[in-house]
Amino acid sequence: MNLSKAIGTIGGLTMVSRVFGFLREMLMSRIMGASGAADAFLVAFRLPNTFRRLFGEGAFSAGFVPLFSQRLHGSGGIQDAKKFSEEVLAVFLPTLFLFTLVFELAMPLFVWAIASGYADEPAKFDFTVFLTRITFPYLLLISLVSLFSGVLNSLTKFATAAFAPALLNIAMLGALLIVPDGGARTATALAIGVTVGGFLQLALLWNSARKAGVSLRLRRPRITPGVKQFFVVVIPATLGAGVYQISQFIDTFFATRLPEGSMSYLNYSDRLNQLPLSVIGTALGTAILPQISRFIAKGDPGEAAKVQGKAVELSMLLCLPAALALGVAAVPLVSALFQGGRFTAEDAYITGNVLAIIVAGLPAYVMVKVITPGFYAREDTKTPVKTAVIVLVANVALNFALIPFFGIYGLAFVIAFCSWLNCLMLYVILSRRGHFRIEGWLWGRIARQLFAGLLMVGVLVALRYVFAGWFSGSVIERMIAVVTIVGAGVAVYFPVAWFIGAMDKEDLYLLLRRKRVQPS
Template identity: 55%
Template sequence: MNLLKATGTIGGLTMISRVLGFARDMIGSRILGASHANDAFNLAFLLPNIFRRLFAEGAFSSGFVPLFSRRLAAGGQKDAEEFSNEILAVFMPALLIVTLVFLIFMPAVLAVVAAGYQDVPGKMALAVELTRWTFPYLLFISLVALLSGVLNSLTRFAVAAFAPALLNVALILALLVAPRNDLDVVRYMATAVLLGGVAQFALCWFAVRRAGIRLHFGRPRMTPAVRELVILILPATAAAGVYQISQLFYGYFSTLLGEGALTMLSYADRLNQLPLSIIGTALGVAILPAISQAIAKNEDHVAADVQARAFDLSMLLTLPATLALAVGAVPIIGALFQGGEYTMAAAVTTGQILAILVTGLPAYVLVKVLTPAFYARKDVKTPVLIAVTILILSIPANFLLIPVIGIYSLATVTSAGAWINFIFLFTILYVRGHFRMPVWLVSRVARQLVAALVMAAALFGVRALLDDWFFGGVAQRGLALITLVGVGGLVYFGVAFLIGGVDREAIASLRRRKPPQ
């Protein structure tokens, strides 16, 4: 597998989805502002996504992909297909039960999760209504996670990476056709979330069938394959559960911080998640099958080499993103979201939140790079202990910091938690001898950091020169953003290339054409 090519495919198509996501947020921010209706929608969108990560993208994928890859390598596509159908037969009814329970008890759930909304007339009722529309999205997007696991194991990354774009298309259409009333707008958006999930499921289902895998919804049976997966993912579910509990606390704390708090935190996190999704998630998805197959063949040196090259590539792309977002946080947020109902004060606060969040970005990405080394070895207990430790530290930290720094406490604690997570993962892998940073990797990352610092200095100059443009007309904002990105990219990659921060052989190999057969 060509790691650079696979990451480029996943990252490039994820970028399309993220660009559409920004278009969605830019339209939504101007129509809704940092209002209680926008807060209610963001909460309704947050809840199914928390459980999606709990049941699907985290624990399930980390267990399913290595087992599917092993079946594919040992027994071929037919054996892997049988395994998938056994899992699907159990996975589907479990998701149905969870969805129905939450739909019934949603008022009680939100009374705990969003306690602060009870003090605002109508806000809690609106949040319950919207969440009952969005929560069934969990059912479809969790099935998408299974289908994506199949496609990724077959090294067919494109469809699974593109599928999330359909959700953003549905939300943009809802924003454009909804009546210009806050309540109607968010109701259209909540319906669009559900329809977007259905569209993603349909796309991935047909892609799996085209790949030659015939899936069906059979009678649930506790087969040896199902038991093996359950035993494998239970600790990972616990680990993800600890993280998602922390996200519920994140939502809970935000509801106590006044109108618009959850909206501002959500918009800042969108930009923070952009490089994480494009770089970290793409690399994590790309290297898990490769590491799993190497370990299955007792080729630990191959697994370590894949991990080292992923570390190198992640830092090459993440370090400039981190410093660029930190330097340009307020101007970027202003250019993207300020206008209409979204005030200058809200934009400045959102930018300051972003500047804090991105200090943890390298750690977020490296966690995505390091965790496959545990999952591929069927060690999901260690991440559980790490997640529990971080939760124990983060919850009281927020209680202590909110009275001192208010809304900025959530970003501060989140960033610090990411670095603690990375340090624990790296130290354990190092002690066990599973991953050691070779000299070439240390040297290259140091050079990448130098290039990123030079870029940051250049961006300070761009910001000072074009500061008013970021809050000007549409053309001025566009030119200011293009200039910021263009100067940053040219300076960083130019300096990195000159001082040896880039793997020149890998770049050269992309230019080589295959010889004619």
């Protein structure tokens, strides 16, 4: 399986989902603005969405994919891998039902824990609890989706799992179009749309796995040797990823104590930050984990390191210009996409500044997606736990120190700083163990990519000055200005990068062709 083609498949379909996500956010910002109802929904959505990142893109895949791959490429083949999946499902499903029930009953307590800033407004607090109870079943659904995604990814069938999140965005778009009044009714419709989107994703993934020859049947729950092995790997991974997700809840805790609209500012800036993260980082992490696991199982750590090196090169080639461009054009971009209706120019200005700070940590966050498979493929999920705990402590301490003075901008800085802290610790550990280090040729590629990015920044700054009046004009004028800036950035960065040798030209050619991934 070619890494570039795999990334092209995953990244391209993830981009489709993100386009629907942007349409959803653009419509939501205009209908709901930075209002109390919007803040309440965003808190309610953050809970299951955070667990989605934990199970769908993190701990579950880290534990399931290597173990499934071992069986798939072992003597038992697909039947052994299928049996392992059924054993995990038999224990996983009742656990999820119990977990969901407990949270539904204890929802007021949990909402108070992460959004106690709303407790002084009983109506807003009660509405947030109500919405969270509607959205929470999405966690159960998306956790099952993660199991079927792991099966398909292990079979190198990436397309369906990469596209599935688009169904959530489509369901939420439908809710906004059906109930566009912008108040509590719209927020409730959005919450219902979240759970409906979960059902749609599960149906799609279940059907795709069945067509791929893995039709899972329900077994009686038993702690088999395979299940024990799975839990030995996945529990530390869950704790490690869980520590990071706790930091997300901590961000929510602080944001709910800031002035009304702060959750909206954080959400819309994070939406833009998540675009390159999901398209590049998640695609890379998903594509390389099965490959690294296979090479480790074959006793070939050198090839595993080469896979990670190639992933670092590709990630920085795409991520560095994205981070630099988002930082330079943050306010114009937010204005063009979200300003209008109930979302004012002041809202766009604050959101843009938050985005410009957060994207400083984007390269580090993408690198974490590339580095952590080096631990997970070796069934080492404890080390990321330890680093995550350190990051969590730093997160809390810095938020308490900076937010009283800098408000939401202090919160944004902490998010970026902690991304770099986590990245550097994981890389140093992996390097000292001799599993992976950035070689001289790769440092040279990254330096050239940065040079091309800085040339691009110079052009973008000049264009911001030229189009300054357009950014405060009509929606069409703002969109034309942003499209011009983005197009100019692409037109400068990639030709320069090509000319100075900042990329592997053959890999870029394959990436752009995005042929269908063939199982190896």
